Amino acid sequence: MQPVATLVAQAANQPSIPLSWYLYVALALFAIGGIGVLVRRNALTVLMSIEIMLNAVNLSFLAFARFHNDMNGHLVTFFVIAVAAAEAAVGLALVLGIFRHKKVVNVDTMSALRN
Amino acid sequence: MELEQIFFWLLAFGAVFTSVLVVLPPGGKNPIFGALALIVSFFFVAGIYVLLVAHLMAALQIMVYAGAIMVLFLFVIMLLNLSRRELGEESKTFTQGLGATAMLVIAIKAIVLVEATADGISKRDMALSDGFGTVEAVANMLFHDYLFPFELAAVLLLVAIIGAVVLAKRTL
Secondary structure, X not given: XXXXXXXXXHHHHOOOOOHHHHHHHHHHHHHHHHHHHHHOXXXXXXXXXXXXXXXXXXXXXXXXXXXXXXXHHHHXXXXXXXXXXXXXXXXXXXXXXXXXXXXXXXXXXXXXXOO | OOHHHHHHXXXXXXXXXXXXXXXXXXXXXXXXXXXXXXXXXXXXXXXXHHHOOOHHHHHHHHHHHHHHHHHHHHHHHHHHOOOHHHHOOOOOOHHHHHHHHHHHHHHHHHHHHHHHHHXXXXXXXXXXXXXXXXXXXXXXXHOOOOXXXXXXXXXXXXXXXXXXXXXXXOOO
């Protein structure tokens, strides 16, 4: 009976999943998020679709990091998560402000810079 | 089929399915539904990160995305407590259809790109260095090679906090 750590290390060195599978999942998530941003008109759903797209990009960064044995992808993912947090905070504050002003959170109504 | 592959398919299917729920009309009509589906999606994606030996990123994904960002979303959705009228009409214009079609075409074209990229890389040695994806390894890089971007990220978050407070104030 091999120790669990050895088994895990073996699995990590000989992945049974090819890189392309991860990239296909990332591609599917990115397309779903992109369609959400382009088609939906509810500002909150648009913001959530952007989070899906950021997640897809993170996934492809981590997949490439793992298959290149290069940790830089993890750091990029770290910063993407930090920027996503900032983006969500400011975006939601904007939605709140616009709702106070117009009483609607539909992006079709947000077409004027003044009044 | 190996256990790893079964896990991958379960996680990948779950992530894509719950993301579709966010974008499709049920999530759009009621944003709460979409936000909860998105939280589940983040957990599935975190599982895929674990398969990629990115343990710290999986933990951060759950703590920051599911724990902080989505709680903020849910808080705002419940604070606004939108009625059907306040959500507004989902318009269906030609431009929207064009955008969705363009996105699909780009995705289908990208499949070829993925095939080509993955072919070149999968022929290499897959051995990982010691401590790949652990807190220690990430922290070592973060505080050596990425110290300046790290400080910039701290400033960015501070700016975002101040910006959010100013924007959400009742009187601008």
